[in-house]
Amino acid sequence: MPDSRPIAILGGTGPAGMGLALRWARAGETIIIGSRDAQRAQEAAANIKNKSGDNARVSGMENSAACSAAGLLVLTVPFEGQATLLKQLKPAIRAGSMLIDATVALAAGVGGRASRTLGVWQGSAAQQAAELVPKGVSVAAAFHNLSAELLNGDQAIDCDVIVCSDDAGASQFALTLAGKIPGVRAIDGGKLENARILEQITALLVGLNIRHKGHGGIRITGLPPEAYR
Amino acid sequence: MPDSRPIAILGGTGPAGMGLALRWARAGETIIIGSRDAQRAQEAAANIKNKSGDNARVSGMENSAACSAAGLLVLTVPFEGQATLLKQLKPAIRAGSMLIDATVALAAGVGGRASRTLGVWQGSAAQQAAELVPKGVSVAAAFHNLSAELLNGDQAIDCDVIVCSDDAGASQFALTLAGKIPGVRAIDGGKLENARILEQITALLVGLNIRHKGHGGIRITGLPPEAYR
Numbered sequence: 148m149p150d151s152r153p154i155a156i157l158g159g160t161g162p163a164g165m166g167l168a169l170r171w172a173r174a175g176e177t178i179i180i181g182s183r184d185a186q187r188a189q190e191a192a193a194n195i196k197n198k199s200g201d202n203a204r205v206s207g208m209e210n211s212a213a214c215s216a217a218g219l220l221v222l223t224v225p226f227e228g229q230a231t232l233l234k235q236l237k238p239a240i241r242a243g244s245m246l247i248d249a250t251v252a253l254a255a256g257v258g259g260r261a262s263r264t265l266g267v268w269q270g271s272a273a274q275q276a277a278e279l280v281p282k283g284v285s286v287a288a289a290f291h292n293l294s295a296e297l298l299n300g301d302q303a304i305d306c307d308v309i310v311c312s313d314d315a316g317a318s319q320f321a322l323t324l325a326g327k328i329p330g331v332r333a334i335d336g337g338k339l340e341n342a343r344i345l346e347q348i349t350a351l352l353v354g355l356n357i358r359h360k361g362h363g364g365i366r367i368t369g370l371p372p373e374a375y376r
Numbered sequence: 377m378p379d380s381r382p383i384a385i386l387g388g389t390g391p392a393g394m395g396l397a398l399r400w401a402r403a404g405e406t407i408i409i410g411s412r413d414a415q416r417a418q419e420a421a422a423n424i425k426n427k428s429g430d431n432a433r434v435s436g437m438e439n440s441a442a443c444s445a446a447g448l449l450v451l452t453v454p455f456e457g458q459a460t461l462l463k464q465l466k467p468a469i470r471a472g473s474m475l476i477d478a479t480v481a482l483a484a485g486v487g488g489r490a491s492r493t494l495g496v497w498q499g500s501a502a503q504q505a506a507e508l509v510p511k512g513v514s515v516a517a518a519f520h521n522l523s524a525e526l527l528n529g530d531q532a533i534d535c536d537v538i539v540c541s542d543d544a545g546a547s548q549f550a551l552t553l554a555g556k557i558p559g560v561r562a563i564d565g566g567k568l569e570n571a572r573i574l575e576q577i578t579a580l581l582v583g584l585n586i587r588h589k590g591h592g593g594i595r596i597t598g599l600p601p602e603a604y605r
Contacts, residue, residue, distance in 0.1 A: 262566070262570070263569075294598060297598070305597040305598060306597055306598070309580075309584075334584065334588075335587065335588075336580065336583065336584065336587075337491070337583050337584075337587055340492075341491070341580060341583060343576070344576045344577065344579065344580040345580075347572070347573045347576050348573065348577065350573065351538075351565065351570060351573040351574075352596075354565065354566050354570060355538075355563065355565065355566075355596060355599060355603070356599075358564065358565075358566055358603075359563075359564075359599045359600060359602075359603035360600060361598050361599035361600055361603060362598040363596055363597065363598045363599055364596070364597040364598045365594050365595065365596060365597065366594065366595040366597055367581075367584060367592055367593070367594060368534040368535055368592065368593040368594065368595055369523060369526070369534060369535070369590050369591040369592045369593045370584060370585075370588045370590035370592055371588060371589060371590055373588075374584070374587075374588035374590060
């Protein structure tokens with residue numbers, strides 16, 4: 148597992164990216180917050196350090212620089228920015244990198260509802276990401292269903308993370324990182340194409356949150372103990 | 377709640393229908409098992425009675441007769457039979473009936489995988505059902521994600537049932553019936569259009585069951601107590 152290898156969170160100044168950075172910094176990971184704006188990234192990194200303690204290893208960089216500095220990438224941008232950012236970062240992404248995509252194609256991105264999704268030609272935002280990364284970069288889909296608000300708090304999170312990938316290494320990367328978030332159980336969800344369902348679940352949870360005023364998550368029940376990491 | 381009003385389970389001799397019938401018969405509901413074949417329906421009803429005790433009120437009828445005898449309908453057929461059955465039953469369905477649809481458009485229905493779904497023009501199998509029932513019949517989507525094998529057992533079920541409907545009455549009918557299955561919590565999932573996500577979750581669970589050898593279900597976490605019935 149990456150322990151000493153830095154993890155770049157691209158688009159990491161948004162609520163989901165900040166929450167993941169906080170949890171992983173607390174778990175001892177080396178985190179690079181990526182942003183379009185290097186200064187904003189550095190401010191976000193300082194913010195994470197404040198919350199996670201002086202020993203936390205968190206820095207901030209412009210997204211391309213973050214890609215150059217890390218082979219482990221996590222993408223947490225709104226869907227409407229995903230393709231543009233990946234095309235822009237293509238020259239900066241190192242050969243052999245692994246990318247975890249957490250993008251959900253919410254209709255809110257085009258002025259619609261956050262409880263509805265857009266159809267993505269490739270089947271899912273994660274599959275779009277897989278098409279846009281340089282050859283040889285492997286992609287896993289994960290972390291769609293974690294409440295950003297809960298991630299940015301201090302409590303254990305009552306939610307499972309399902310990981311979908313066609314690559315064993317990327318899958319393992321995501322499963323391990325998921326297991327570092329207190330309360331979270333990581334579950335191998337099979338092929339990357341299944342990401343479309345994880346993405347839809349986010350829209351369902353958004354709808355439930357609006358209707359019931361909560362911070363919804365999901366647990367998968369009924370699997371044998373060895374299915375949960 | 378319907379307590380004394382009979383509930384017809386159409387296509388009720390399949391594993392899901394039998395499991396629901398068993399659980400509701402045990403909860404004191406009056407159940408009519410519907411099937412293409414009246415004799416098969418009666419055998420299934422006898423089977424349920426055997427498992428749920430002599431006081432159970434369970435009978436079996438041909439599907440059309442079941443519709444004529446009950447205003448509360450639950451549809452548990454494979455997707456590939458859904459539209460044909462609803463068209464056939466249209467004259468038999470009573471005005472003002474409520475229908476709960478549990479159909480999932482698994483690709484297995486056309487020779488594909490049960491871990492993948494087919495696209496349904498209306499958005500979901502439940503919305504297709506809503507288009508095919510007689511005017512004035514209200515539709516709710518529910519019970520997609522309960523393991524048929526667990527339903528046919530004796531244990532409480534570690535799974536939530538999310539109910540989607542555009543009609544308050546149909547929604548209440550489904551929420552109340554869900555709450556009668558030991559272990560199950562019922563959650564209002566909003567409009568019928570959201571059924572597409574419930575249907576997709578079934579495919580995800582099928583995939584997880586194959587991969588991890590389990591009987592997967594889902595729990596929604598993080599909502600306030602009053603969201604769970």
